[in-house]
Amino acid sequence: MKFMMMMHAPRAGWKEAGIGTWPPDDIRAHIAFMLRFNQELTEQGVLVDAHGLALPDEARVVRAAPKSGEPIVTDGPFAESKEFLAGYWIIDVESAEQAYAFAARASAAPGKGGEPMSIPIEVRQVMSRPPEDL
């Protein structure tokens, strides 16, 4: 079963209160944790794909113009969202419980002062092909 684990970050004030305001050593510890986590997913043979996304400064929302289909580009992410997608993993595991366990590990990434952050990780199953007997 494949699951996507999506890591969300609060949209407001990452510059004022986000990772850029931590002491340098805490930032380093956080980065090292994420690298180790990715390595471990690889070593355990569950990692399918993982990517960090650029910060929302450069994000755009695109819609097709009604008749012409031309792109209409506005600054994104969606204005109403309080959080933005910071990055995601796709893992291939035996059960949802296993996915939740990995998500909890990512959620506990060390933050300011080395305290576990409890980052919200959205876990969604990736749709698969229909079973053979369908």
Place this chain on the structure above:
Amino acid sequence: MTDDDTGSDAEQLLRTLAPQVLGAIIRRFGDFASAEDAVQEALLAAAMQWPEQGVPAHPKAWLIQVASRRMTDHVRREIARRRRETVVFEDRQHDLAPSADRDAATVHDDTLILLFMCAHPALSEHATIALTLRAVGGLTTAEIASAFLVPESTMAQRISRAKQAIRKSGVPFSLPGHAERAERLTAVLHVLYLIFSEGYVSSAGAMLTRADLATEAIRLTRAVQHLLPQDPEVAGLLALMLLTDERRDARTGESGELIPLAEQDRGRWHHEAIAEGLALISATLSRGAVGPYQLQAAIAALHDEAPRAQDTDWPQILALYGLLERMTPNPMITLNRAIAAAMVEGPVAGLAIVDPLDTDTRLGGHYRLDAVRAHLFEMAGDLETARGHYLAAAGKTASIPERNYLTTKAASVAERLAGP
């Protein structure tokens, strides 16, 4: 010698011969796509037979012969399918007459023609890189796909569309004429440079699973330099790659974090590669006809020659960036010149060079503009402004190690602002 050594020697030999054989087959039969299939089959046959029966006395001739036979089979099948092609086939039969091992000049030309062909003006940058790695570099589609983090089917499609585009363009498989040749060589060198940069930048990526593109780019550029030993820009590019790549162990820390040049442990630089690069660039520069790759290599050499960061010959680097900027005006070069100017004349001089770039549409608010400003304001002691620019740059970059570096810089500036 162990079995492993024999295996990798044969593999190395096959990779060296692959583009020469492919070039020879395309020249005889014309068709890029089926020629490649035929050469792949010949290489596969060699990989199966040579370890058991030993490498033949003339391995290249052997490969050309096997691939030609496959090609002939292929053409026959095509003829059976489409009778009207009989005439073409008979024409080509005459070309098969010369013996497989020809003089060295033709062989050299074949690899070059292949490179020129891949750097085809009808192809996009993506397609050119993929095709060069495939046809000249001899990498498998799977290897190229993993190096660029795309699915194998995507890469296979990209390569096959590139081949189609070349066929449709109708450009014959031959060395371009003298006038066009210089232009096409520039394109070839640009492709090699792009492959190198892709590998060099990505070697610090969050996922360290990419094939070593930088090493591959160096291998290919070495081959081109071997074919065109008199061309100063080819030598310049090879020197630039050697003098840059030699720092790769020192440029990332234990957790993959980026370490800027000034803070690198110079004991971890590869001094053999430095020596080779230095010898190459000094021999080339003394011959005249200076070009942009040579200038960049000369700048890299000045960094590599400094035993400590503070020993760097910044006035010389500043002069070289000035020369480079006049030769190939480009805002990225201007940014580098601003840093050199700051090192020579102080941060105010650097910031004065950066300011006009705000309106440069080519740069379009690139994160490097903020990053360089941040660095210069930090040098000037304006930590609050520096912090803002470091964060702005972190918000714009699409490279994870770069973002981590910039965020950490913002944090250490903030720490100094808060006082001890």
